Amino acid sequence: MNELWRRNIIRTLFVLFLQLILLKRVNLTLGDFNYVHLTIYAVIIALAPLKMPRALLIGLSFILGLTVDLFYDSLGVHAGAATFVAFIRHYVLILLMPAEGYKQAVLSPYWYGFSRFIMYMSLLLVIHLSVLYSLEAFSFVYFKEIILRTISSFMASLFLIMIGMLIFNPKY
């Protein structure tokens, strides 16, 4: 159990470091196409222990989002999106539940295979990004832009997350 928490905390710090120090500075602009933003910290919420009480996960996710917000100068936007992902994770887990139920501590590709993890991560990431860009635009007037940003950022971010999974292949 201690190992589980230790690993999660280390992962959180590592991903936050990547996100806030490196990925924030990555500028993937192709001419006028400025819609790709590498946003991977949803993986922290995705790989949080399955047994974690929902209210605690939601609360911690809010703090996580707030931390990201402090670096992105957008107080509340990431917090709102992260909170939403933490809330919706429960239902995504139910949706993707294997026949025998969840036996392991985390839903990682090591235990449940890459195809299920990609499905799980994609759902969470799409939800995360669409909520994030909706909150950022704060109006459905920019519907087209929100969709564009969500799709292009989703593909780039998922690619990055999968590379990370291949490298670390976390047990916990």
Place this chain on the structure above:
Amino acid sequence: MRNLLYIIYRFSALVTFILLELLSVYLIINFNKSQGEIWSHSSNLLVEGVNQKVGLVEDFFTLKSKNDSLFRANAELLQTIINYRIFSDDKGGFQAYEQAISDSIPSYKLITAIVTSRTVNLRNNYITIDKGSAQGVKPGMGVITDNGVAGIVKSTTQKYASVILILNSQSRISCKVADKEYHGNLIWKSSDTRIMNLIDVPKHADINIGDRIVTSGYSISFPKSIPIGRITDYKIQGGVNSYNIEVTLDYDLSNVKHVYVVQFEDSEEKDNLLSSLNE
């Protein structure tokens, strides 16, 4: 107690989620300028949309009274302009005008009236207006619109008056070429409601196409400088000593609805003088 705790435990996720999400939105709105603006703007869009719709309906019902008050305000402005033109000329400036008004020197007054019936497609065209002798309308008074001359009152009853339009073979309006002081009489010979003819302008006059034609102010009916139209064509007929000038009206008399009756306070004296000259 156990049940209560269970319920709290059961819904803790949802409650935490809602509270934190609301907190995020609060933070977004309060600490991000653009989102704050969008929020206030979006809520305004919604509220303003409704307000505008209600306002449109309300406007429709107050349209008539607004129209009436604008009509009266317009009449007062026109009246001021007319009197200003007359009194400010010789002595100069606005002071002269104010002095004249405070000394109650006879000046022009406008009576607002609405056209109740009209003809414009006959050879002799008339309109009927909803003001009569009870309101001080008398035969011989001029009738103008916002844009220019309309006609002359022919006869009145208690509540109504009949007006000879300038689009009438009997109509003769004393006019001049603006700024040039050549004057003549405006008659209607054509069947076009926008084309008038100016006759009796001496042929030595220096006129050009595009010159403005205004009332001369020599008759008692109209004050001077009420606009009428522009010269669009002119020619000198053989054996006549004057031009035959074609004038295009600036305005359309076929859809005129609101008119002003020009009342000169001292008209009787001038009238008497003119009629004694004619004898």
